[in-house]
Amino acid sequence: MKKTLSALIIVVLVAGVIAVFFAPPFERKPPKVQLPTPGSYINAKTSIEVVLKDKPTGLREVVITLHQKGKSWALYSRIFPMGSYSIRIPLKLEPQKLGLKEGPATLEVVARDRSLWNLGRGNLRRATVQVMVDYTPPSVELLGNTRYVYMNGAGAALFQTSPDAKKAGVQVGKLFFKAYPRKGKDKVLWAVLFGFPPYARSQRAQVVVWDEAGNPRTIPLSIHILARKVVKETLNISDSFIQNKIIPLLPTQDNNLPLVAAFKKVNEDLRQQNETAITQLATRSSASPMWQGAFIQMKNSKVTATFGDRRTYIYKGNVISHATHLGYDLASVAHAPVPAANEGRVLYTGFIGIYGNVVILDHGLGITSLYAHLSRYLVKKGDLVKKGQIIGYTDSTGLTGGDHLHFSVLLSGHPVNPMEWWDKKWLRERIMAVLKPYFQGEIGVQAHGDR
């Protein structure tokens, strides 16, 4: 009887010890730490994020330190309340202010959980990652750029950088035009096409180059903007036009809007949304230039609207809305065949609100062309097309007063005057002359005359 009792007591004790050891308060899993990718670059001001997770007891304490050449800088230290299972720590690193030198440094995170393991000290995780401190922006040498650019028109720039340059382009106001690299032995040659669309609201352009750490170097471009006559057009809007062309473009819940409000919603809000969507689609241009010579205009077509036209909309004698026309309107016979303006690849086919049925072609190096208000298309996404190949037929889908083609040329998704791209002489003198070394693969060339 006594034996059985003591055996029972032992079993209960052992079970108790086991229960305690395996109970959540005694768990033995250290916290999980998610650090920046090894080798990440940081500059004088870099934001990083450290993510910590601990289950089931939760985090107790986190200490973050930066180390370089035997010196240490405390960045962060905190004790967390109960129930802190998942924590994101955004850190603003200012290594230059702290006195770190350029080169490798180590980011260390020490985290402890609330487990009672280790005599109540909890489970410890020490995680480190090497980062690269870099304060020096890439070196940039401007080799040439289009000097005379028409209002609403385009230009090109060619520049050379040190090999640490990771991203580059031309900034016009808030608009960014992407530059495309050709890597040489110890230099990178970059070509960029940029423009001054009506909504850029800036007549200044600058080259911006970033390295991996995000250090920027900028060089202003010397450009003279040449004026062009702006066409002002007044359009009378009728009730039947709003009923037939505007209401169908609105979502069903807006079908009962007053007519003027419906018109404004489509002509202003939807227009803006559609143009943003087109810009986003057209930024997916590929690096390799596919276009061959000047772009072509639809055959036997009459220009019924030009680029940058300022339109005023009148309803029953009152001005109700404004818009700027971002393409060329080309009218021919109804359902006229639409040719690809140049060699390229189909980037998009589909319905885009006021533009109706649309085809977007990519010609590479940031150039795309857009064909709007089509009845149908003969191509699909990814198809390669030849210059002049029929890609669809004109119609009046979207916001139009009749059957025509709306044609746009876009650079990095921003529309520019297509007339320039139809002009062989302009293309040769203003664009190709500047970019010649890029096309010939001459990396390491000397600066040449500006155009």
Ligand SMILES: [Zn+2]
């Ligand atoms: Zn148009």
